[in-house]
Amino acid sequence: MSGGSRLLLIGLRGSGKTSYLAAFWHVIEAGELPSALAVAQLQGDREYLNRIRDHWLKFEEVGRTSLRSQEIVSLVLQDVRSKSDIHVTVPDLSGELFRLQWATRKATRQYVEYASEAVGVLLFIHPNAIVESHVLLPDEKDACDVPVTDSSDSGLAGNLKTSTSGAVPWSPDLSPTQVQLVELLQFVSHLRSSPEPPPIAVIVSAWDTVKDPVLPISWLENKLPLLSQFLTANVNKVPFQVYGVSALGGDLEKDRERLQHEDVPSHRIKVVQDTFKPHGDLTAPIQFLLAARRSMKRTAGQ
Numbered sequence: 001m002s003g004g005s006r007l008l009l010i011g012l013r014g015s016g017k018t019s020y021l022a023a024f025w026h027v028i029e030a031g032e033l034p035s036a037l038a039v040a041q042l043q044g045d046r047e048y049l050n051r052i053r054d055h056w057l058k059f060e061e062v063g064r065t066s067l068r069s070q071e072i073v074s075l076v077l078q079d080v081r082s083k084s085d086i087h088v089t090v091p092d093l094s095g096e097l098f099r100l101q102w103a104t105r106k107a108t109r110q111y112v113e114y115a116s117e118a119v120g121v122l123l124f125i126h127p128n129a130i131v132e133s134h135v136l137l138p139d140e141k142d143a144c145d146v147p148v149t150d151s152s153d154s155g156l157a158g159n160l161k162t163s164t165s166g167a168v169p170w171s172p173d174l175s176p177t178q179v180q181l182v183e184l185l186q187f188v189s190h191l192r193s194s195p196e197p198p199p200i201a202v203i204v205s206a207w208d209t210v211k212d213p214v215l216p217i218s219w220l221e222n223k224l225p226l227l228s229q230f231l232t233a234n235v236n237k238v239p240f241q242v243y244g245v246s247a248l249g250g251d252l253e254k255d256r257e258r259l260q261h262e263d264v265p266s267h268r269i270k271v272v273q274d275t276f277k278p279h280g281d282l283t284a285p286i287q288f289l290l291a292a293r294r295s296m297k298r299t300a301g302q
Contacts (some may be wrong), residue, residue, distance in 0.1 A: 004087035005290060006117045008198070010184055011124030012177065013095030016205025016247065019062045020124070021073065021092055022052035023247035023269055024282045028077065029053075032266035037283040040078035040085050048092075049073060057265055059252050070094055079287075086290065101187060102180045103172040116193035120289030121200045123181065127210055130223065133176040178224040185230070196300060199292035200231065200240040201285035207244035207272055209251075216244040216272055239292040243285050244272035 009017045028039050029049075048071045055062045071092045078085055091114050101107050107115070189197045204216050214222070220242050221228045231240045249259050249268030262268055270278040 004089060005119045005293070006089045006114065007120045007122060007286065007289060008114055008118035008188065009090060009092060009122050009124065010098060010181075010188070011095055011126075011203075012098055012129070012180065014129050015095060015124035015126045016203065016245070017095070017122075017124050018052055018092055019056070019205065019247045020122075020203060020245065020282065021049070021090070022056040022062050024286075025049040026053050026056060027266055027269065027280070027282045028075075030266060032264050033269075033280045034080075035281045035283045036080055036287040037077045037086070038080055040076045045074075056248070059256055059259055061252065070097070077283075088286070098180075098184055099173065102175070102183055107187065107191065112191050115188045115191040118188070118198050119293045120198045120286070121185070121188060122203055122285060122289070123185065123200055124203045124205055125177070125181070125224070126205045127219075127223070128206065130177045131174065133178070133226075176226075178227040181224070181227050182230045196296055197234075197238045199289050199296065200238060201289050202231070202240060202242040203285060204242065204244045206246060206248070207270060208246040208249065208255075210244065213276065215274065215276065216242040219244070239296070241273070241285070241288050244270075245282070245285075246270040247282070 009021075011017045027033060027035055028037060031038065052062050073090045073092060075088045075090075076085055077088055093111070093114075097108070097111065101111075185200070192198075202216070202220065204210070204219060207216070210219060212219075217228075220231075231238070247269060249255070249262070249270065252259075259268055266280055269280045269282055271281060271284060272278050273284065
């Protein structure tokens with residue numbers, strides 16, 4: 001893959017994209033745990049990665065990517081098994097950018113370039129920042145108004161004036177999370193320079209907050225059925241995998257003491273995939289995307 005592989009991170013505000021990058025960089029740079037990918041050589045510009053990793057190590061909020069100052073991460077990694085070098089470029093884009101895409105139906109020229117050349121998509125979802133679908137009942141007075149049932153990380157509900165009935169007029173910002181995510185994935189397909197859509201790794205962030213004993217793919221089916229059906233219906237063309245990821249290891253306030261007693265920082269990381277037994281290899285989603293892309297190219301060449 002000497003030509004390089006561009007991966008695209010997609011997620012609404014607060015979905016965990018930057019926290020994942022911070023923990024990912026620590027895993028491959030520190031080498032505290034076995035992983036499928038490793039650092040092949042001294043990287044170029046590491047300032048941004050080191051900065052967000054330092055916040056992660058200090059049990060501080062990693063922060064969010066500004067709409068004005070978006071970061072491009074370029075890494076030369078090595079496949080541990082084959083010893084081949086893999087050049088990966090990952091833009092850390094603001095969640096606000098994706099909200100504006102959905103609301104305005106427009107994308108920046110830079111994003112069009114990213115989407116058209118991406119060989120894989122990492123789709124981020126925070127389980128505590130989901131706007132759920134509202135079922136309209138026949139006796140509701142105004143079918144155009146929807147009640148605000150979630151005022152979590154989106155920060156949108158507090159900015160809108162409620163009507164006398166306790167509802168707010170519909171707007172694109174109040175659309176269910178799964179509707180927005182499906183549309184964002186369809187935008188990528190529409191912007192492709194190649195007819196082959198990129199494989200998708202779904203990252204359910206803050207997996208430590210999901211208390212029910214459930215696998216990530218089942219959680220997706222139950223919580224975001226439209227998104228799950230969309231992925232399943234297209235799996236023959238677009239391979240996908242679902243991961244539950246706890247990049248921080250717990251709540252930075254409630255679990256701080258426990259986290260501080262962990263001698264090896266990488267042990268804070270938990271990744272759940274096809275079994276309930278977690279591992280700490282944050283490179284697994286990226287390894288899946290690269291392997292799936294290679295398989296798709298071989299199949300297309302037959």
